[in-house]
Amino acid sequence: MGKVITLDALPSTLDVYSRAVTAMLPGIGKSGPVRPDATVPDTVYRFTTGPTDLNRLQEYCRTTGLQLGTTLPLTYPFVLQFPLVMKLMTSKEFPFSAVGSVHVENRIRRYRQISPTEHLTISTQAGNLREHRKGLLIDVTSRFEVGGDLVCEQVGTFLSQQRTSLSDEERGPAPKEQTPPPPDAVLSVNLGQIRNYAQASGDRNPIHMGNLPAKAFGFPRAIAHGMWSAAAAIANVSSKLPDAVDYQVRFGKPILLPAKVNLYTTPAGAPGDYDISILDRKKGFPHLTATTRAIT
Numbered sequence: 001m002g003k004v005i006t007l008d009a010l011p012s013t014l015d016v017y018s019r020a021v022t023a024m025l026p027g028i029g030k031s032g033p034v035r036p037d038a039t040v041p042d043t044v045y046r047f048t049t050g051p052t053d054l055n056r057l058q059e060y061c062r063t064t065g066l067q068l069g070t071t072l073p074l075t076y077p078f079v080l081q082f083p084l085v086m087k088l089m090t091s092k093e094f095p096f097s098a099v100g101s102v103h104v105e106n107r108i109r110r111y112r113q114i115s116p117t118e119h120l121t122i123s124t125q126a127g128n129l130r131e132h133r134k135g136l137l138i139d140v141t142s143r144f145e146v147g148g149d150l151v152c153e154q155v156g157t158f159l160s161q162q163r164t165s166l167s168d169e170e171r172g173p174a175p176k177e178q179t180p181p182p183p184d185a186v187l188s189v190n191l192g193q194i195r196n197y198a199q200a201s202g203d204r205n206p207i208h209m210g211n212l213p214a215k216a217f218g219f220p221r222a223i224a225h226g227m228w229s230a231a232a233a234i235a236n237v238s239s240k241l242p243d244a245v246d247y248q249v250r251f252g253k254p255i256l257l258p259a260k261v262n263l264y265t266t267p268a269g270a271p272g273d274y275d276i277s278i279l280d281r282k283k284g285f286p287h288l289t290a291t292t293r294a295i296t
Contacts, residue, residue, distance in 0.1 A: 002042025002125070010047060010083040033162045034095045036131045040138065041093035044125045045084045052080075052116035059200040063193055064228060065235035071113040074238060074247055075231040077152050078108065079201045081142035084124035085156065088140060095129065096136070096160040099205065100217065103226050104137070105157040106249045109295065112151055113243050114144070121145045133169055135161040180284035183262035187232055187278065189224050190258040197228050223254035229261075229288045233276050237265055237292075242272040244295035252286035261287055270294055 052072065060079065061068040089098035114120070121144070128139040137159055144152040191210070198204045203225055206213035211221040230249045234241070255261060255278075266275045268291065278288040 002044060004044045004046055004123075007045060007047045007084075007087075011087050012083075034136055034160060036129065036136060036164065038095045038129060039093075040095060040126050040129050041088075041091065042125070042127075043088070043091070043093065044123050045087050046121065046123045047084060048119055048121045049080060050119060052076075054116060056200055057116060059196065060231075063197040063200055064231035066231055066238055067235070071115055073231065074108060074110055074234060074241060074245065075227065077110070077114070077142070077144055077154050078106070078156075078227050078230075080120065081122050081124055081144075081154055082202050084122060084142065085140050088124055088126055089158075094126065095138070100160070102159040102161065103156055104159045104251055106227065106230060106251075107153075107155045108247045109153045109245075110151070110247075111244050111295065114146075114151055118146050120151070131164040131166050132159060133164070133166045133171075135159050135164060177283040177285060179282065180262055180279045183279075183281075184265050185236060185263040186260050186281075187229075187263050188258075188260050189228070189232075189255065191222050194222065194224050194228065194257060197225060201225070201227070203227070219254065220256060222257045224257060224259070226251040226254075226288070229255060229278055230290065233263060233265075233278055233288055233290060234274075234292065236263075237274055240272055241292055242294045245272065246293045246295050247290065248293075249288060249290040251288055253280070255287050268293075 057076065058068055060076065061073065066073040086098060088094060089101070122142055124140065124142040126138055126140050130137050137157055140156045140158065142154040143150060194208050198208055207217050207219055207223055208225055209222065214222040234247070260281055262279045262281050264277045264279065267273065268275045272292060272294050274292045276290040277286055279286055
C-alpha cells in the first residue's frame with residue numbers, strides 16, 4: 001500500500017467537478033496521449049463516515065426505484081465512495097482527466113448487509129492501467145470496512161479514449177439492430193429525475209445536468225448516469241438478492257434524456273442470481289448488461 005491520506009471531511013463533488021473542468025482547459029490541465037506504462041499513483045484516500053444521511057438516502061431511493069429499508073441498497077456504496085474517487089481522479093498524479101473519462105464497467109461485492117447507522121472506513125486507490133482498443137482503462141477500487149472487517153468492495157473501470165497499440169485490431173461484427181422482445185418492465189427517466197439523482201448521489205457531471213453542457217462534451221442532449229441505470233435495473237429484485245452478492249455491470253450506449261427503455265431480468269440458476277439488461281426500445285442495442293451472483 002502506498003501513501004495513505006486520511007481526510008477529515010469529504011470534498012464537495014461540486015467543487016471537485018469545477019476543478020476537473022478547469023483542468024481540461026488548454027495549457028492548464030493534462031493533455032496529449034497517456035503512455036500505457038504511465039505511473040499510476042499508489043496514494044490511498046481514506047475517510048470514515050458517520051451514520052448515513054437518511055434524507056439523502058430516501059431521495060436516492062425515490063429517484064432510482066430502490067426500496068428504502070433498514071439496510072443500505074446494494075448500489076449505495078458507490079455513492080459513499082464517489083467523493084474519494086473524484087478526489088483521486090482530479091489529483092495531479094492521476095494519469096488522465098476525470099471529466100471526459102468514460103465509466104465503462106462497475107462491480108460491487110457486498111459481503112454482508114450494511115446498516116445506515118454503521119461507520120464505514122472507506123479506502124480508495126487506483127491501479128491496473130491497461131490498453132483497450134478505444135484507449136486506456138484504469139480501475140478505481142474502494143474497500144469498505146467496519147471495525148477492521150471488510151464488508152464491501154467497489155470497483156469502477158474508466159476509459160480514457162485515445163489511440164493505443166490495440167486500436168487497429170479487427171473488430172468483431174457489429175451487433176444487428178432489431179426490435180427487442182417484449183420487456184419485463186419499462187423504465188422511464190427524464191432530466192428532472194436525473195438532476196434529482198445527481199443531487200442525491202453527488203455526481204454532478206455536466207453531461208447529466210443539462211442539454212447545453214452535454215453538447216459541449218459531444219452528446220446531442222443530456223444523458224442518464226450509468227449508475228442510475230445500475231440501481232434502477234435491480235429495483236424490482238433487490239429484496240430477493242442474498243446478503244453476500246456480486247453485482248457486475250457493463251455500460252453500453254448512453255441513455256439520452258428523456259427516455260423509455262426496456263428492462264429484462266432473467267433468473268440464472270441459484271436464488272438471487274439474475275442476468276439483467278436494459279435495451280433500446282426500438283433498435284435493441286444495450287444500454288446496460290449485468291449479472292448478480294451469490295458469493296459463496
